[in-house]
Amino acid sequence: xxxxxxxxxxxxxxxxxxxxxxxxxxxxxxxxxxxxxxxxxxxxxxxxxxxxxxxxxxxxxxxxxxxxxxxxxxxxxxxxxxxxxxxxxxxxxxxxxxxxxxxxxxxxxxxxxxxxxxxxxxxxxxxxxxxxxxxxxxxxxxxxxxxxxxxxxxxxxxxxxxxxxxxxxxxxxxxxxxxxxxxxxxxxxxxxxxxxxxxxxxxxxxxxxxxxxxxxxxxxxxxx
Ligand code: DX5
Ligand code: ZN
Numbered sequence: 001x002x003x004x005x006x007x008x009x010x011x012x013x014x015x016x017x018x019x020x021x022x023x024x025x026x027x028x029x030x031x032x033x034x035x036x037x038x039x040x041x042x043x044x045x046x047x048x049x050x051x052x053x054x055x056x057x058x059x060x061x062x063x064x065x066x067x068x069x070x071x072x073x074x075x076x077x078x079x080x081x082x083x084x085x086x087x088x089x090x091x092x093x094x095x096x097x098x099x100x101x102x103x104x105x106x107x108x109x110x111x112x113x114x115x116x117x118x119x120x121x122x123x124x125x126x127x128x129x130x131x132x133x134x135x136x137x138x139x140x141x142x143x144x145x146x147x148x149x150x151x152x153x154x155x156x157x158x159x160x161x162x163x164x165x166x167x168x169x170x171x172x173x174x175x176x177x178x179x180x181x182x183x184x185x186x187x188x189x190x191x192x193x194x195x196x197x198x199x200x201x202x203x204x205x206x207x208x209x210x211x212x213x214x215x216x217x218x219x220x221x222x223x224x
Contacts, residue, residue, distance in 0.1 A: 002193045004218035005031035005172065006211060007065050009198035010056060011047055012145045018052075021202070022059040028208050029215040032065040032087070034176075034196045036145075037080070039070040042094055043143035050076070050083050057084025065196075067115060067176065069142045070094070074101055081108040089113030089136050089174075092120050102131050113174070117142065118150050122159040129169045134194070135160055140177030145198040149178025154190050161191030181213060188218045 008030050013021040025033055035053055040046040057064060063086035070076065073090040080088060088110045095101050098114065105112040113134035114125065118141060125135060137156050140147035157173060164171050174194035175187050184195055197214060204210040 002172065003031075004188050004192075004215075005174075005194040006214050006218070007032040007034040007174070007194060007196045008201040008207075008211060009034040009036055009145065009176075009196050011036040012198035012202035014202070015048075018055065019059050022056055024207060025211075026059070026061040028211040030062060030211050032063045032194070033060050034198075035064050035066045035085075036198075037066065037068050037070055038143060042071040042091065043069045045143040050079050053080060053083035053085070060084065063087065065089070065174075067113075067136065067196075069115075074104065077101070077104055077108060077110075081110055085110055087111040087113055087134060089115050089134060091115045091117065091142075092124060093117055098128055099131070102128065106131075113172070115142075115176070116156070118152070122156055122163060125160075126163065126167075129163060129171065130167050132169065132171055134172040134174055135164075136174040136176050136196075137192075138177055139175050139179070142177075146203075147178055149180075149183055154186070157187065157190040157192055179214075181210075181217060184214050185217050 038045050038047040064084045065087045066085035067089045088105045102112045111133035115136035139153040172194045173192045175192045176196040179195045179197045180200045201207050
């Protein structure tokens with residue numbers, strides 16, 4: 001069984017002190033560094049792009065978990081690989097040829113993930129899940145940090161866990177949006193094994209202890 005991965009999102013970091021915040025994550029119990037790329041087209045917000053990802057890579061000592069919320073991810077896979085991505089997650093809603101895109105991500109030597117918006121059913125992954133390393137379930141509508149967690153997420157986790165078991169797919173089930181100490185244990189009990197947390201980590205007075213708190217409360221909570 002996989003240990004639960006905690007992936008703080010730098011979207012909520014202090015961009016004027018990015019190096020300091022990445023160094024804090026290096027020292028923390030975080031497993032991955034979540035990097036949110038938004039293009040202002042697929043989602044109604046622009047975060048940052050390739051040069052900032054390169055700057056993060058320069059200081060990061062942990063794998064970069066890159067979440068592409070962009071309309072044409074195929075055009076930028078290689079650039080993000082070169083900018084340090086270890087995992088590349090693309091949105092199901094943006095791709096007509098998802099199978100081809102997943103193949104390209106793997107050819108680049110990255111782990112391949114697919115993200116599902118809150119309205120996108122898990123069942124759409126039935127014929128691709130065995131090719132994936134990770135499925136990211138959006139627990140808010142993508143585009144902004146600090147939003148309210150959508151409770152329906154739990155039933156999507158249960159469906160995805162069942163699909164993964166039926167197809168013997170060894171995937172990370174990652175939850176993104178509105179994750180706090182109030183829902184982290186329950187998410188892991190439902191079947192999640194990777195949690196993204198932006199505001200909860202970076203807006204807390206002690207981000208290091210907030211991360212270790214999340215790590216502790218999600219350890220050995222997983223279902224078999
Ligand atoms: C939202 C992003 C999230 C965001 C989470 O579109 O994909 O990764 O940073 O932020 P919080 O944890 O503040 O909801
Ligand atoms: Zn994200």
